[in-house]
Amino acid sequence: MEIVNELKKDSLKRILAQGKRADGRQMLDYRKATLQQNAIPNAEGSALCHLGNTQVLAGIKFDVATPFADRPTEGVLSTNAELVPLASSTFEPGPPSPASIELARVVDRGIRSSNCIDLKSFALEEGKVLALYIDLYVLDYDGNLFDAASLAAMSALLCTRMPKIEEGKLIRKESTGKLPLSTKTVTCTFAKVDSTKLLDPSLDEEQGMDGRITIATTPQHVCAVQKGGWGAFTQKDILELVDISFDKAKGLRSILQ
Amino acid sequence: MEKPQLIIDGKRADGRALDELRPIKITAHVLNGADGSALVEWGNNKVLAGVYGPRECIPRHDASPYRAVVRCRYTMAPFCSLEEHGRSGPNRRSHELSKVIREAFENVVISEAYPRTQIDVYMEVLQSDGGTRCAAITAAAVALADAGIPMKDLVCAVAVGKIDGLVAVDFSKDEDNYGESDMPIAIAPRNGDVLLFQMDGNLTREELSAAMEMAYKASAKISELQAAALKAVYDGPKKEAHLVLGDKFNSQ
Numbered sequence: 001m002e003i004v005n006e007l008k009k010d011s012l013k014r015i016l017a018q019g020k021r022a023d024g025r026q027m028l029d030y031r032k033a034t035l036q037q038n039a040i041p042n043a044e045g046s047a048l049c050h051l052g053n054t055q056v057l058a059g060i061k062f063d064v065a066t067p068f069a070d071r072p073t074e075g076v077l078s079t080n081a082e083l084v085p086l087a088s089s090t091f092e093p094g095p096p097s098p099a100s101i102e103l104a105r106v107v108d109r110g111i112r113s114s115n116c117i118d119l120k121s122f123a124l125e126e127g128k129v130l131a132l133y134i135d136l137y138v139l140d141y142d143g144n145l146f147d148a149a150s151l152a153a154m155s156a157l158l159c160t161r162m163p164k165i166e167e168g169k170l171i172r173k174e175s176t177g178k179l180p181l182s183t184k185t186v187t188c189t190f191a192k193v194d195s196t197k198l199l200d201p202s203l204d205e206e207q208g209m210d211g212r213i214t215i216a217t218t219p220q221h222v223c224a225v226q227k228g229g230w231g232a233f234t235q236k237d238i239l240e241l242v243d244i245s246f247d248k249a250k251g252l253r254s255i256l257q
Numbered sequence: 258m259e260k261p262q263l264i265i266d267g268k269r270a271d272g273r274a275l276d277e278l279r280p281i282k283i284t285a286h287v288l289n290g291a292d293g294s295a296l297v298e299w300g301n302n303k304v305l306a307g308v309y310g311p312r313e314c315i316p317r318h319d320a321s322p323y324r325a326v327v328r329c330r331y332t333m334a335p336f337c338s339l340e341e342h343g344r345s346g347p348n349r350r351s352h353e354l355s356k357v358i359r360e361a362f363e364n365v366v367i368s369e370a371y372p373r374t375q376i377d378v379y380m381e382v383l384q385s386d387g388g389t390r391c392a393a394i395t396a397a398a399v400a401l402a403d404a405g406i407p408m409k410d411l412v413c414a415v416a417v418g419k420i421d422g423l424v425a426v427d428f429s430k431d432e433d434n435y436g437e438s439d440m441p442i443a444i445a446p447r448n449g450d451v452l453l454f455q456m457d458g459n460l461t462r463e464e465l466s467a468a469m470e471m472a473y474k475a476s477a478k479i480s481e482l483q484a485a486a487l488k489a490v491y492d493g494p495k496k497e498a499h500l501v502l503g504d505k506f507n508s509q
Contacts, residue, residue: 036503040303042384043336048502053289055500057383059336082345085330086307086379088290093330093347093379133342135335137381139305139500140288159505172339255507 005207012208016196021205023052028199028244035151035255037159044172045160045179049152052202053142055087058134058152060160062170064124065131075122076131079108081138081149088141102226104136106187107149109224110216114185117157121180128168143203146214146226150187154256157181184256185223186249187216190241192231197241199248213238215245219253260435264421269432275425276471278415278478283395283486285403287500291379293404295486296500297396300429301386303502306396308404310376319375324368326375329359331393333382339430354390361394361443361452367407376406383502387430388416394443394453399483403490412452413479414443417468424464426471440465442472446480449473 015022025031031052040046045060065076081104083091111117111134122130134156136149161175191201191209198205201212210231216224222242227233233241263270273279279300288294291307314320331354335343347355362378378401380393391414398412417426420436433439438458445452460468490496 030509032508034506034508036501037505037507039502040334040336040384042301042339042386046336046503048500050499050508053499055288057334057502059334061336061342063342080335080345082334084379084381085377086288086291086294086305086309086381089309089312095346131342133335135342135345137334137383139381140290140498142289155507251509255509257507 008204009208012193012205016193021198023202027196028248030200030248030251031202033151033252033255035155037155044163045156047152047155047159049148049155051144051148051151051200053140054144054148055140056145056148056152057137057139058149058156059137060156061133061135062163063131063133064128064168064170066127067129072127073120073123075119075129077108077112077117077119077134078131079104079111079134079136079153081107081136083138087138091141102228103145103149106146106214106224106226107134107136107153110150110185110187111153111157113223114183114216114218114221116181116183116185116218118180118182124165124168141203143201143206144189146189147187147200150185150216151252151256154184154186158256183218184253185216185218186252186256187214187224188245188248189214192233192237197237199244213241215242217245217249261431262421263432263435264423269420269425271429275423276474278427278475279429281479281482283399283482284501285399285486286490286496286498289498291400291404293400293402293406294498295396295399295403297392297399299388299392299395301384302382302389302392303384304389304392304396305381305383305500306393306400307379308377308397308400308406310404310406311371311374314373314375320373322372325366325371327359327363327366327368327378328375329355329362329378329380329397331355331358331380331382331390333385333389337382337385357453357455358390358394358397361412362397362401364450364452365408365410365412365445366401367409370407385430387428387433388441391415391441391443395479395483399486402487410445410447411480411483412443412445413476413483414441414453415472415475415479416441417472418458419460419464419468424467424471426475440468442469444473444476446476
């Protein structure tokens with residue numbers, strides 16, 4: 001397989017040298033993004049994101065839990081990503097891979113740092129809080145899982161119903177309204193190949209890239225960043241990509257309703 | 258929880274007759290990455306199946322010089338039920354189901370054609386409401402066919418059993434939980450062979466026989482839907498592979 005990756009890298013560089021991308025996009029174009037809300041009605045919230053041929057499903061569940069000792073009056077937010085083996089011939093069943101842990105943690109940081117969810121409002125009684133679980137199910141892998149998973153998670157949160165709570169127990173069949181969200185986090189992921197920067201890399205582009213950077217923003221702030229791969233970014237690169245992220249996030253935020 | 262009344266005026270709680278299936282929708286070829294795939298929406302169940310192979314068998318000492326190794330994995334998503342958040346990954350129940358499902362497919366897959374390879378069948382329960390293993394088998398059969406893997410037959414499955422003293426087909430979660438007996442059956446429709454057979458609860462010999470009759474009748478209908486799903490993909494122009502779920506769509 002090593003040889004296939006090397007050949008793909010060569011062809012990626014050849015195409016980029018002509019100022020083009022294999023699928024006809026400009027360097028800073030997103031693929032078509034579609035969000036389908038309430039994909040799993042049994043969950044308290046859910047959304048399926050298509051980003052080109054990448055498909056990620058996010059499900060939201062609430063439970064009653066014990067708070068963390070250092071934050072006794074705050075609810076628990078827990079994000080998990082599953083690289084489901086049917087999504088790619090390279091995903092294998094078994095314990096979470098470093099890639100799936102990184103994916104979950106980057107999506108988590110973007111949502112957590114933006115404070116879009118008021119975890120303080122999840123306190124129930126002494127020693128009991130609400131736990132909100134975000135499960136990210138990667139079902140079809142054609143690159144840029146970070147953005148697809150973030151979009152799916154944010155879209156699922158936007159249609160999440162708060163369960164009714166009685167005597168410290170959840171009545172899931174009854175809802176007290178939507179989960180309040182104060183802002184919307186949007187992430188933009190760029191691949192760097194030599195000195196070229198590409199927004200929303202496809203799988204072929206990810207396999208040939210030197211480095212990758214994911215920038216999560218709210219309309220006002222940068223709220224999470226993750227650089228990946230061995231390739232380096234310059235200080236100028238990073239500031240330029242932050243500007244582009246703020247700009248591109250506007251279009252993505254418009255489909256988050 | 259108190260046992261709900263399962264049969265009201267000769268009909269079931271959701272208005273079905275005793276021998277009536279829930280609405281079933283089968284869509285083949287819904288994933289790009291997998292060699293074959295299918296989504297089965299069966300009542301409130303949503304089960305996705307994806308198939309890879311025949312491909313190199315890893316680890317190599319598992320390979321057979323005579324046939325392809327068939328591997329099956331049935332798992333439930335942590336958000337699939339109306340109850341609490343589930344644990345991800347397989348548990349004792351899903352390991353057992355994966356095993357009996359694999360044994361069912363070993364009967365029909367013409368594995369002798371692909372020695373030293375493996376065929377992986379992945380079944381993900383995205384939403385559950387009773388009868389997920391039958392929906393998973395039904396989806397997996399369509400996904401195997403979509404992957405172009407030669408089989409003697411297109412397997413389908415349905416559960417039968419007894420609720421409030423009456424033999425019935427295709428149980429919802431409540432009927433499964435509060436009924437007297439549950440009997441999932443997978444059938445090869447062309448020769449009628451039974452490829453998976455499980456049962457719990459109590460049935461007389463007569464009831465068991467009547468339930469089996471009901472399963473065969475229902476399987477003919479499921480079989481038609483499977484064939485129609487494959488025809489919808491392979492008759493006519495090539496279609497894009499993507500999932501359709503949910504009730505609100507936004508795109509840019």
